[in-house]
Amino acid sequence: MEDNKKSKPASGFPLPPKKKKTSSGTKRWIKFIWLGLIAVILGISGLFFAVSQGFVGDMPDVKDLDNPDIYVASEIYSSDNQLLGKFEKEKTIPVTYKQLPPYLVYALQAKEDERFKEHSGIDLKSIARAVYFGGDRGGGSTISQQLAKLLFTGQASQNKFQRAFQKLKEWCVAVSLEKRYTKEEIITLYFNKMDFLFNAKGIELASKVYFNKSASQLTLPESATFVAMLEAPRRNNPYRNPERSKNRRDVVLKQMLDTGYIDQSTYEQAIATPITVTFSPIEKVEEDYSAYYKFYLRKEIQQYLTEYEKQTGKELNLYKNGLKIYVTLDSKMQKYAEEAIKEHLTSLQKNFDNEMKYNSNRPYYNLNKKQIEALMMSAVRRTGRYKQMKAEGMPEDSIMMDFKTPTKMTRFTWNGEEEIEMSPWDSIRYHKQIAQAGLMSMDPQTGDIKAWVGGINWQHFQYDHVKQGKRQVGSTFKPFVYATAIMHLGMTPCSQVSNATYSKGNWSVPGNGAMLTLKDAIAHSKNPVAIRLAEMVGTKNVIQTARDLGVTDPIDTSLPMALGTSDITIYEMLGAYSTFANFGNYTKPEMIWRIEDANGRVIKEVKPIVKEVMNEMYAYTMIDLMKGVTEFGTASGELKRRGVQAAEIAGKTGTTQKNSDGWFMGIAPKLATGVWVGWEDRATHFRSTGEGQGAKMALPIWAIYMKKVYADKTLNISPEDKFIKPSDWTGSCSDLSGLRGGYGDEGGLRTMDEIKNPTPPPTNHNNSGPKKEENINEKVNTTDDIDFNK
Template sequence: MVSRKKKNSWKRWIKWIGFSAVLGLLALFSFYLSVRWEIWEPLPSSEQLADIKQSQATEVYARGGELIGKYFIFDRQPVTFEEIPKHLIEALIATEDARFYEHNGVDRRSLLRVIFKSILMGDESAGGGSTLSQQLIKNLYPRKDHGIFSMPVSKIKEAICATRLEKLYSKEEIITLYLNTVPFGDNTYGVESAAEKFFGKRTEDLTLEESAVIVGMLKASHSYNPRLFPERSVSRRNTVLAQMERYGYLMNEQRQIASKKPLKLSYKSFSHEDGLAPYFRASLQKKLEKWLKEYNKENNTDLNLFTSGLKIYTTLDYNLQQMAEEALAEHLSSLQDEFEDSYGRRAPWLMNNTIIQDAVRKSDYYKKLKAQKLTEKQIEDSLKLKRPMELWDWDGSRVVQASHLDSVKHYLKFLQGGALSVDPFTGAVRTWVGGINFEHFQYDHVSMAKRQVGSTFKPIVYAAALEKGAKPCDYYSGQQVTYANYDNWTATNSGGESYDLNYAMKTALSKSINTVAVKVMEDAGIPEIIDLAHRMGIESDIPYVPSIALGTAEMNMLELAKAYTSFINFGKPAKPYFIQKIEDNKGKELAQFKPEVAETPVFSEENRQAMIEMMKGTVAEGTAQRLRWKYGLSNDIAGKTGTTQDNKDGWFVALTPRLITITWVGSDDHRIGFRTTAMGQGANSALPIYALFQQKMNRSTDHQSIAYARFSPPSTRVLNLMNCAPEKEAGFLRRIFVNTDKPKTTRLEIDSTAVETPKKEGLFKKIGNIFKKKNKKDN
């Protein structure tokens, strides 16, 4: 009786187990069907899988074909199967999917194990078991959140889609798609981008060890990132090599040799903050986004700068850009120390509360606190709260205990700089340095900043005077003049220096004498100067005041560069441009950009040659002499220095036969200037950047044709026009009757359209007209 009861009990248990198993299988099958019937989420159809479109980074190239940066959401560039090394494919299969060539997209044993653990045991970390095809689906169609069912739903979805995928693509095509989409860390997607970023080379050039490092990252792209965790990366690399030996892809001796090799990275970042020419790429991005908006509208397309894989070919010279960035950093890192030492503890970034508070209120952190509706006292406490913070300076970045207020003061002190080089005949931009560090200072001083240009405007004034009939050897008094109809405004020379002689125009320009410049302006006429400036390429408004002769007008570097191209390009200004052509991801040309050069000269060839000779004088015996005696430059260089009021801005424009370079130095906050003219003058603050740049160019074997180009000799007539003494003393009667200790007062005639061409004058007429002119100098 007892045994019969036991028998019945066992039968019930067997029935219950069998019934439960059937129910479980039905539940699993129903769950599978629920996913397949898209109850949880839509599945990609076979048609969609057959037309996989991947997000591709847009690449930016220098004129020589060098990659200088990318625009991307995911940093991804595709490669073909033929470009993938055999050992990379073997490393991938041995590590991620050993039966890849045997299954149809799903490794059923692994899949059942994962589903069983996930559903019955609630183990969401069960993971694993995914084939390359399933992982590819996961990369292409990210998983969604379905609560506790997220893992099984995702696994079944990926299994279904993987089998569809294998019917559409060959094994080789799946490997290629997988390697072009998989994430590798540092926001890098695709093996080509990973190879470029971590090893600085193409996928096809990867070694066995490098391929193992890249495949090793697939397990955990952050944890095995070779830049962040080199020891972990090497350990994981060796695991990959061991897997390759296990499955017969490597001999034991090969694995041992490869495992002992050190990790060697050649890391290249193509983020917007890092890499070559970040300010240039930021300005280029704005230009491209505007162009794409118009192109898509006109052509009914939906191209995207960050996902469409465009190829942008620019005019930038890769090597020259490197030289310019290095030159600016070398000079400003040194000048920064002198600048800070000159102020000491009384520096405006430490003591001037108005400047400090203005900077605080502009900061994102302050705006965030304000948006939280905090009181001013709470905001003040937060601003003063010290915490670990990374601060940058010219020695690098370091983590210190500092408050946000400390950070604001720290970054206020930095001098900024800019450099721009253009081809004078086409306007093609060759270098573009918009600041000292894009991560911390994103304001671009090439395209965005409008600053007073100081005496770099004087060549325009002098060119207008030559066009009006003046000659390089016309003499002007260096005496100061006060203009009654301009609030008793007086043009003074740099440092208050007195110039009591009569100076030839050519000398006054080379020595940048302000008092003479204003008198030259009188002879040229303010309307004529403004008109010439606009025809030369200055688009900004130019104030109708006599101080424009000293460069009080504000403009950006691109405008100034265009104006100066006129002096090299036979009087025809060339507009700066920086895009050569744009191609789509298949290499089809979408647009080509041509130089924009004026058809007619803005001044005569004779006057152009005269201006070049006069600006050569700036380098030979004027304010830019240090190019010769300090930096040892014997190149053909013409130029002009510039310094603005209270030493706020320092400028230098260098003209060579094949390149125009403009450099600028100053502070982002215009209220902070150099303490002394000796330190802040353009010859000391901005000129050295160009000097170091030219030195580097001289040493470059690839740029000899630019560095050592020679100016064409001027005509005999121009040489004769330049043949005079640089200066001469005032006449005997003037020395007797004129008190040169006081500036003379006159009224500046604005309507100077009726001014006649200067004629030779006798001694007494000169004495009678001595007050008609006026003068000034630059640095």
């Protein structure tokens, strides 16, 4: 008992509680958590630093927003010293913050960023809300982030990983904007930068386009209408979709009411006000024929400016440094080329439309509904409308519902743009039936490009058919076969080849059994002769000739390649043909002569690239052969009808299977010109070769153009011009004897096996080219289904 009592503590002095021992495992977990937290913080900080410094992709420069009025446009001057156009920043009329009506600013803040005055570019509360509700209660982007997004060019990627990095970039730029500009300046820059469609860049132009007034005069309902457009300029457009535009406008007004920017009576009065659009579109002169050559020209210039920066360390900007670009284009020839295309295609389109009246699958032949649907969907997915909706997160079925809902829009006609109400889906199908064309003209001796018409209307058809577009070339490829046979087999225009039906495997090339000279065979574009020549000389040698003539596009290696089954650009075809008129020397076609800075210092002077390809006797032999095409062959009738046959012309017509493409390559002594005519899809074409052949589709454009050129005496190009004959030329087929040829470089004969399987010369050319993307257009143009009748 004594011991027990002693063990009890005194009542006034309680013992401290015993410490619980922390297990080593718990300590380890706590350590891991802290280390993990530190690693996350450092990782996020490092990621933001890497993004902000451009280590994970290019970042836009916020300084580009400064002083847009001091940018000096670069000017383009033609060879005849005419101002052809400018490279300038988008046309806009900047406004100041004081010129923005208060209702417009309030609507923006209520709709897009109610805590705009409080954050520094990133609103964590809004981001958390957007993540938690999956975007159903608004996004997490601040006004600063949206301005940052406008600085990035192109559509947002559909790849989730890339979109995440894009968002990080926007955050970094938004913070940078907040450091550089005041809140008022950010709002002003945002409204000046926003694209409201119909060439309405910025709120001032938008106010004039939609309501025919200045931005400072906008009413509350009109201000809310523009803010509603910010989320979807096309879908919420007051001109195209007035009903939806009003619904979204009223949502903005309700948010203004909820955030206290307007009271109940003002709100009720505003939502009761109808949207009254006074549509006054702004025409952009650049969006015509000239936009096509500018599209190519801009790429070429940028390459030279990049080279200049590497050499000197000095950066030059095409849009603000006032460069002078001197090009080889002739302003008159360019005008004549544009007029020729319009004149002929206006007539051609009428004939095509008349034929299509009786086609239930207009504008397609030989396609089933599934194939047509695939072509249409492919076109839909290429549109800016689709990409924008996809970027906004719209589901596919909603997007397609929008595409099949009628709305106000403009469509192309040869009599000018036409305002109409139709669905975007029907608009795409309508524009697919419009005939397209491309034309390029050059001096064969210097390589100077004199005219470049890449299409018929840039605003509706932003695709260049001179250097961007590749189409089957048909019989215009045959001169490469003939030239190879002459060089390698020692043949002459008098050499005879059988035109009998050629059969091999499961296909055949119809003929009439007669023996024809090379001159007659090419003049009348006889397919069996071309096939036999390609077989005799070997397709590898034909491809090598094409490569030496400047053709870099992929070329089919199978025997039907002799009939032009490969897709090649006008640019490369014309460069190749010009070699024949330039004594066998290939000269790379060039558009630029010289680039100067604003002070007249030369940045780049382009020197012609010349390569000897063949003996001048071979080259002139090809000119002589192709003169037969225009004098008594496939081109003679149309040239005579057009009144230009009297001139000395070497040329070749071309028609591809089912009349999908019409070509004419025409060479005059001082000017070579190539023309292509067709439609966007190869399944769109004339039913008969009578209307769809190259002599009817493309040759008339060439003839109209050359008549205009010949009539203009200031151009120094005359129908009296003659090709310069080599000094040894007598006109006899014996002129080629003794030259290097396939019957032995030293005069000895080669075996047929040596001819078919030649030892290839050393070359760095790649004949295979990139693999083509498979699509419906390719499937209906396979070599197994070639129309060998033309």
